[in-house]
Amino acid sequence: MEPREPTSADRLKNLRRQLHAYPELSGEEAGTAACLREFMMPCKPARLLEGLGEHGFAAVFESPEPEAGPTVALRAELDALPISESGTIPHISTRQGIAHLCGHDGHLAMICGLALTLKERPLKRGRLVLVFQSAEETGQGARAITLDPRWQNLGVDYVFALHNLPGYPFGQVLLKAGSFTAGSVGLVARLKGRTSHAAYPERGLSPAAAMSRLVSGLVGLAADVEAHGDLALVTVVHARLGEVAFGTTPGEAEIMATLRADEEQTLAVLRARALEMVNREAALDGLQPSVSWVEEFPVTENDDLAVAAAEQAADNASLNTAVPHESPFRWSEDFGWFTRQCHGALIGLGSGLEQPELHAPDFDFPDELTSVGVRYYEALIAEMGLR
Numbered sequence: 001m002e003p004r005e006p007t008s009a010d011r012l013k014n015l016r017r018q019l020h021a022y023p024e025l026s027g028e029e030a031g032t033a034a035c036l037r038e039f040m041m042p043c044k045p046a047r048l049l050e051g052l053g054e055h056g057f058a059a060v061f062e063s064p065e066p067e068a069g070p071t072v073a074l075r076a077e078l079d080a081l082p083i084s085e086s087g088t089i090p091h092i093s094t095r096q097g098i099a100h101l102c103g104h105d106g107h108l109a110m111i112c113g114l115a116l117t118l119k120e121r122p123l124k125r126g127r128l129v130l131v132f133q134s135a136e137e138t139g140q141g142a143r144a145i146t147l148d149p150r151w152q153n154l155g156v157d158y159v160f161a162l163h164n165l166p167g168y169p170f171g172q173v174l175l176k177a178g179s180f181t182a183g184s185v186g187l188v189a190r191l192k193g194r195t196s197h198a199a200y201p202e203r204g205l206s207p208a209a210a211m212s213r214l215v216s217g218l219v220g221l222a223a224d225v226e227a228h229g230d231l232a233l234v235t236v237v238h239a240r241l242g243e244v245a246f247g248t249t250p251g252e253a254e255i256m257a258t259l260r261a262d263e264e265q266t267l268a269v270l271r272a273r274a275l276e277m278v279n280r281e282a283a284l285d286g287l288q289p290s291v292s293w294v295e296e297f298p299v300t301e302n303d304d305l306a307v308a309a310a311e312q313a314a315d316n317a318s319l320n321t322a323v324p325h326e327s328p329f330r331w332s333e334d335f336g337w338f339t340r341q342c343h344g345a346l347i348g349l350g351s352g353l354e355q356p357e358l359h360a361p362d363f364d365f366p367d368e369l370t371s372v373g374v375r376y377y378e379a380l381i382a383e384m385g386l387r
């Protein structure tokens with residue numbers, strides 16, 4: 001008997017499980033990207049844009065009439081998380097302390113699955129760009145892509161991404177116009193004083209008091225900010241004072257906090273207030289302050305046109321739709337860098353009511369959801385007029 005040819009579903013399941021077993025951290029996804037490039041080559045993209053934002057790349061598929069339709073980009077993320085996976089699944093992470101616990105392995109399998117359909121059902125009009133994005137979890141990948149002139153020259157009209165969402169019915173399409181996920185930014189505040197012997201603290205300049213005022217003050221800061229949306233939140237995530245040295249009065253301190261809001265305007269107010277507070281508290285004790293900002297995620301603003309198309313596509317694919325809730329999700333996604341440039345929407349795809357939460361140590365993307373995502377993406381590109 002001839003060995004059976006693997007079906008698309010088999011290939012996607014194997015691909016997803018291989019990615020899951022060999023996860024890579026944000027900005028280090030060289031192996032993941034190589035594996036996906038190899039998978040994509042037989043699908044015959046017209047061209048590959050490589051090195052788009054670290055290890056990211058884009059596969060561009062042209063129809064015979066590229067100018068007769070829009071250029072539509074679909075994005076999936078390459079990176080895994082610095083968390084140890086628990087459980088006993090056969091494809092469990094082989095790398096200590098790194099795991100695909102956000103389902104990015106599944107998102108990748110979904111856009112690869114769409115690429116596999118192009119042979120039988122080629123594009124008729126426009127262009128399709130499949131984006132394999134590096135470093136989503138640290139907020140760097142999407143930004144780097146949008147700044148790349150090669151990306152800008154593609155003239156993308158619409159950009160979409162699916163993110164699986166545990167706690168929602170399996171296969172339900174979650175849509176919301178306006179802000180879909182909150183924006184956030186990391187604050188790193190440093191206070192510099194002067195060390196002295198612990199026996200003579202009065203001869204040094206310790207940042208201890210200013211640091212403790214900031215730890216409580218920053219958390220309370222959001223309460224003072226008049227939120228334009230529903231969410232204004234500051235979480236102190238880390239603080240450090242001097243060194244572990246019982247003979248020394250500390251001479252420096254570092255405080256890190258995440259600022260979060262569902263409107264850009266509110267986030268800007270939080271930033272200005274935090275900066276003001278650090279400078280004020282430092283000045284009060286004669287300390288030298290310095291502030292830097294890291295891991296910036298803009299609010300993901302879903303565009304009305306893109307959401308309307310996404311909703312019609314769900315209907316056409318016979319998938320049930322819902323609005324997740326009135327307010328945006330509190331977590332952040334760097335997809336907002338794309339929606340600043342063109343029409344676009346981040347779309348939730350329910351991965352089941354019993355599914356462990358995103359970033360939980362026992363999360364594993366359900367393989368059965370891959371074909372649902374492919375079916376949805378097929379309906380979406382048809383709705384956009386690509387075939």
Ligand SMILES: [Zn+2]
Binds near residue numbers: 102359
């Ligand atoms: Zn995540």
Ligand SMILES: [Zn+2]
Binds near residue numbers: 104
């Ligand atoms: Zn994610």
